[in-house]
Amino acid sequence: MTQITDHLTKVRERVANAASVAGRDADSITIVAVSKKQPTAAIIAAYESGQRDFGENFVQEAIGKIETLDLTGVRWHFIGHVQGNKTKDIARYFDWVHTVDRLKIAQRLSDQRPHYAAPLNICIQVNLAEEPQKSGIPASELATLATQLRLLPRLRLRGLMTIPPADADLVTVRKLFGGLRHLKEQLMQRGFELDTLSMGMSADLEIAVQSGSTMVRIGTAIFGARS
């Protein structure tokens, strides 16, 4: 598990270098450690190295870990596909949901967010490459969904998230990340107060940081291959 500490140090260095190239403050970028399919010992190792943001994709797996670990000061990010029958658990256990792409889901998350908890932080997932099988709304529907989300009292719309196609080359990835940044700026011109661009994974975090990412979601570069 000491490997995880080394890996985390390397990822922090990659973020810092990319930020410096882009003339940005590295502190403006949050590393979300994606711990799906990783054992709790791996999460503890990262936690002990100062990591506080963790991303999970599968609700049942995540709840098991969240309850067992009971770590103070951790922010749990849901980054998987949101199913309608899982919204109650997501609203209860998570601090962030990066993958909201339809009103129905957003309404349920708002209705089911416990009264004792702060509003749930939300990113709208945009399917920029318009891949048919992929979650996320097309860019053309973003403004409508954002406007509807603004009316939901227990949600706080923070920004946008995207996942480039798995086979996209770096030029395409850069274009897509730039596109997401542009969409965020357009919403801000319409009066939305957004501070988050959730983009960048292990293989493309430098491009993401140079394109304005504020949250990179890093799995394998921290934890190694998933079981």
Ligand SMILES: *Cc1c(COP(=O)(O)O)cnc(C)c1O
């Ligand atoms: C698994 C996953 C990641 C992490 O990917 P790595 O390539 O392992 O860094 C990031 N974002 C989402 C949405 C994921 O599902």
